[in-house]
Amino acid sequence: MAASVIVFDHPLSPYGQKVKIALMEKGVAFDAPLPGNIGSGNTGGDFARVSPRGEVPALVDGEVAVFDSTVILEYIEDRWPEPPLLPALPAERARVRMLEEAMDTHFEAITWGMSEIRNFGRANGALAEAMLAKAGEQIADWYRWLEAQLGDRPWFNGAAFGWGDLSVVPYVNGASGFGHRPAQGSRLAEWLARANQRQSVAACAKAAAAVGFDSAAVSLEAVRQAMEQGLFKREYRDHRLEWMVKTGGIEIVQAGLAKGNIRFIDPFPV
DSSP states (O other), X not given: OOOXXXXXXXXTOHHHXXXXXXXXXXXXXXXXXXXXXXXXXXXXXXXXHHOXXXXXXXXXXXXXXXXXXXXXXXXXXXHSOSSOOSOSSHHHHHHHHHHHHHIIIIXXXXXXXXXXXXXXXXXXXXXXXXXHHHHHHHHHHHHHHHHHHHTTOSBTTBSSOOHHHHTTHHHHHHHHHTTOOOOXXXXXXXXXXXXXXXXXXXXXXXXXXXXXXXXXXXXXXXXXXXXXXXXXXXXXXXXXXXXXXXXXXXXXXXXHHHHTOEEOOOOOOO
């Protein structure tokens, strides 16, 4: 029997992983279909109706449709308040929300940019090497910040796993997949090991591995050919564009615009 909650998702999306972890932690059953033509910039059907940006995740709960991972998390917390994922105190809630914002809009851009270079071939040679080296330095800096944010807490959320943790773990796992793991013996590394033992996190990691760029499910050559033809358009939203420019990839942006294989958000259809 199909679940009443639908999460349009791609398993590699850290934004989608946040939402799925939250639902699993609350015991809410859901289906997670992969939208057709995802990444092409030309989506349609129910997905286009509920996600005017053409991005995952988008949640459908009966007659309710919500897009944007943070807004979806807020909806989940309101709709299914038990067990709570946000801390009880207002100051602590603000703290983990700021943590989520930093990961969504700063850290995500780094791993996304690394994927653009390594998996999608946006740069090669000296430019690729220089940008990937800078990305590694940036991740190391963010890991130091995360270590300070964690402090002596067992979880980013506080005493128990919650919003703060599910907002961090998909991104750190993504960086680890590129070979940038937290330093062995650090509090951040110990936290990551505990987080990955949770059933919700492990399920997302397993789904991502099944469709990852190293899996048999993906033909990188086919994707790159489609991108060269402008049939596969990557979204260069604000923080991603910033990363490309500040990390030395402005020529990548210019080439993508010329080839028509990057996109920006258009006004939503009526």
